[in-house]
Amino acid sequence: MSDYKQFHRRSIEDRDGFWAEQAQLVHWNKPAEQVCDFSRPPFVKWFKGGETNLCFNAVDRHAAERPNDRALVYISTETNEEKVYSFAELQREVERMAAIYLELGVKRGDRVLIYMPMIAEAAFAMLACARIGAIHSVVFGGFAAGSLATRIDDAKPVLMVSSDAGMRNGKPVPYKHLVDEACKLAEFPPAKVLLVDRGLDKGFPRVEGRDVDYASLRAKHMDAQVPVTWLESSEPSYILYTSGTTGKPKGVQRDTGGYTVALAASMKHIFTGGKGETMFSTSDIGWVVGHSYIVYGPLVAGMATIMYEGTPLRPDAGIWWQIVEKYKVNVMFSAPTAVRVLKKQDPAFLKKYDLSSLKHLFLAGEPLDETSHKWIMDELGIPVIDNYWQTETGWPMLAICRGVEESRIKLGSPAFPVYGYDLRIFREDGSECGAEEKGIVGIVPPLPPGCLSTVWGQDERFVSTYFSLFTDPVVYSSSDWGIKDADGYHTILGRMDDVINVAGHRLGTREIEEAVQAHPAIAEVAVVGVADEVKGQMPMAFAVVKNADDVDSAEKRAELEKAVMKTVDNMLGAIARPSRVHFITGLPKTRSGKMLRRSIQALAEGRDPGDLTTIDDPSTLEQIRSALAG
Ligand code: ATP
Numbered sequence: 212m213s214d215y216k217q218f219h220r221r222s223i224e225d226r227d228g229f230w231a232e233q234a235q236l237v238h239w240n241k242p243a244e245q246v247c248d249f250s251r252p253p254f255v256k257w258f259k260g261g262e263t264n265l266c267f268n269a270v271d272r273h274a275a276e277r278p279n280d281r282a283l284v285y286i287s288t289e290t291n292e293e294k295v296y297s298f299a300e301l302q303r304e305v306e307r308m309a310a311i312y313l314e315l316g317v318k319r320g321d322r323v324l325i326y327m328p329m330i331a332e333a334a335f336a337m338l339a340c341a342r343i344g345a346i347h348s349v350v351f352g353g354f355a356a357g358s359l360a361t362r363i364d365d366a367k368p369v370l371m372v373s374s375d376a377g378m379r380n381g382k383p384v385p386y387k388h389l390v391d392e393a394c395k396l397a398e399f400p401p402a403k404v405l406l407v408d409r410g411l412d413k414g415f416p417r418v419e420g421r422d423v424d425y426a427s428l429r430a431k432h433m434d435a436q437v438p439v440t441w442l443e444s445s446e447p448s449y450i451l452y453t454s455g456t457t458g459k460p461k462g463v464q465r466d467t468g469g470y471t472v473a474l475a476a477s478m479k480h481i482f483t484g485g486k487g488e489t490m491f492s493t494s495d496i497g498w499v500v501g502h503s504y505i506v507y508g509p510l511v512a513g514m515a516t517i518m519y520e521g522t523p524l525r526p527d528a529g530i531w532w533q534i535v536e537k538y539k540v541n542v543m544f545s546a547p548t549a550v551r552v553l554k555k556q557d558p559a560f561l562k563k564y565d566l567s568s569l570k571h572l573f574l575a576g577e578p579l580d581e582t583s584h585k586w587i588m589d590e591l592g593i594p595v596i597d598n599y600w601q602t603e604t605g606w607p608m609l610a611i612c613r614g615v616e617e618s619r620i621k622l623g624s625p626a627f628p629v630y631g632y633d634l635r636i637f638r639e640d641g642s643e644c645g646a647e648e649k650g651i652v653g654i655v656p657p658l659p660p661g662c663l664s665t666v667w668g669q670d671e672r673f674v675s676t677y678f679s680l681f682t683d684p685v686v687y688s689s690s691d692w693g694i695k696d697a698d699g700y701h702t703i704l705g706r707m708d709d710v711i712n713v714a715g716h717r718l719g720t721r722e723i724e725e726a727v728q729a730h731p732a733i734a735e736v737a738v739v740g741v742a743d744e745v746k747g748q749m750p751m752a753f754a755v756v757k758n759a760d761d762v763d764s765a766e767k768r769a770e771l772e773k774a775v776m777k778t779v780d781n782m783l784g785a786i787a788r789p790s791r792v793h794f795i796t797g798l799p800k801t802r803s804g805k806m807l808r809r810s811i812q813a814l815a816e817g818r819d820p821g822d823l824t825t826i827d828d829p830s831t832l833e834q835i836r837s838a839l840a841g
């Protein structure tokens with residue numbers, strides 16, 4: 212531990228020396244002239260003057276060294292396909308895709324919008340952009356035409372890459388139709404649309420002069436050789452919009468050199484994966500985890516990566532573990548929401564497969580409650596590492612790093628600031644909180660390599676969104692609420708907007724949710740603050756039970772509601788007791804598994820639930836409406 216403390220301290224105090232060392236994990240065509248240029252705060256340029264290429268680091272250098280090693284494993288339980296690409300094969304596919312881009316007129320700095328299901332071609336499409344210096348903007352395939360159009364108009368792509376359809380739960384999900392609709396809605400639609408025809412939507416309409424077919428262009432470029440374009444370190448690699456949990460998504464702009472170094476370092480110090488090993492991240496390429504830890508991170512480290520199209524429950528709840536056994540997965544990354552889904556299934560599925568290759572499971576994206584953390588760690592018998600970060604940062608801010616014994620995992624806590632991040636908890640006046648004092652999670656700038664360089668096309672928004680919470684000192688605000696205990700462990704208590712103020716006491720939604728979830732009958736819960744004339748706000752809970760029998764009569768519901776309230780009283784005190792505990796069968800979440808607390812709160816206060824373009828299952832809102840009415 213003291214080693215890690217020293218490691219962290221050095222990363223802050225000897226910033227340039229530390230990152231110059233990490234930079235050696237990647238290949239530079241030309242070394243940097245300056246490690247960190249922070250002459251125009253809060254903007255920072257990492258590895259100024261250096262020249263590198265993300266695709267070269269992810270693919271070419273491994274293809275040269277170990278051409279036949281596994282690089283990409285594509286598995287679809289939706290179409291029952293499985294295909295393994297070696298590094299050499301991956302490079303050939305990426306060069307073909309890059310040649311198609313060049314033929315379609317894509318140039319360095321141009322944007323390419325990728326709207327695709329989880330198929331291998333989506334990874335080729337991303338890597339091909341990186342290869343020629345085009346900037347990709349991957350939009351999650353679940354978004355409807357309106358959300359897609361907004362992102363088209365913000366990024367103004369010259370090309371869109373898409374597919375006829377995706378598959379979810381055995382049913383085709385149209386993509387091409389949405390592309391057509393979005394292009395009609397958009398003010399700046401792309402000139403060309405490249406389509407990977409999976410044969411799932413036979414006879415879909417094509418737009419003359421705009422739509423081009425991937426298979427036929429690929430056939431033309433079978434032997435293509437497209438050299439990498441060396442980019443100056445600060446040139447953008449991609450734009451990625453935040454998940455949109457709390458409103459209008461922001462176009463996070465990532466650089467090239469800093470990001471490549473940050474990923475390579477994180478694979479070594481956090482994820483501890485290396486050449487010849489395999490990583491399985493159960494996310495989607497449309498999210499930041501998909502960018503950093505499905506596509507780029509593992510490949511940069513020379514690992515094989517698994518791209519999985521399917522759900523955790525089909526054909527049965529053992530599918531992930533079957534994949535782990537078959538491909539000897541060493542490192543796995545998922546989200547707390549998935550653990551809570553699995554918790555409701557038969558635990559026998561976890562025991563059925565040989566999981567001895569698996570070293571670590573990493574979970575991020577939402578608070579990981581203690582109960583679920585313990586459950587999954589006991590079931591798997593390996594360290595399960597909660598890590599906290601954002602689309603903006605691109606890689607973890609809080610985690611247990613190598614050098615810290617895993618026995619030091621504290622349930623429900625993503626632990627310590629990661630090297631490179633001068634992360635602290637602040638009061639609203641800009642002073643620093645003491646131990647056990649709730650405050651805002653902030654980072655003293657400069658942001659380390661890999662974090663956003665700006666908001667795409669909106670430098671002012673970058674400053675006003677992230678660096679304006681207080682002016683003295685200027686710090687990056689995560690907009691999350693957190694606390695650090697006396698041993699230095701951090702806990703994220705919820706988003707700043709979600710804090711509940713009960714008669715002057717500030718309670719994180721997370722704290723109350725944790726207490727509700729401590730009741731053994733509860734699988735999952737959302738707590739929101741509802742306006743109250745007397746107390747300002749009162750917490751209200753919407754809970755999903757593990758076993759439906761527990762709430763199948765009014766008496767049982769009343770009894771369980773009382774029992775849950777008592778659990779909260781015992782753990783946090785009566786001040787945190789929810790005014791009501793409503794029982795429903797599913798909670799409204801975004802397509803990335805994040806709770807839409809704002810919408811729940813709006814309904815509970817009799818307001819309009821707001822922008823719901825990212826919602827996964829709209830019927831959950833109906834349940835909340837009827838629970839409130841009943
Ligand atoms: P938007 O910013 O558009 O509202 P979003 O914040 O949901 O969307 P992401 O960048 O995907 O978009 O999510 C980051 C947020 O997720 C964090 O700010 C935090 O609130 C939450 N989060 C991520 N990891 C953890 C974790 N380990 N523990 C608690 N919360 C987490």
Ligand code: MG
Pocket residue numbers: 453601
């Ligand atoms: Mg956010």
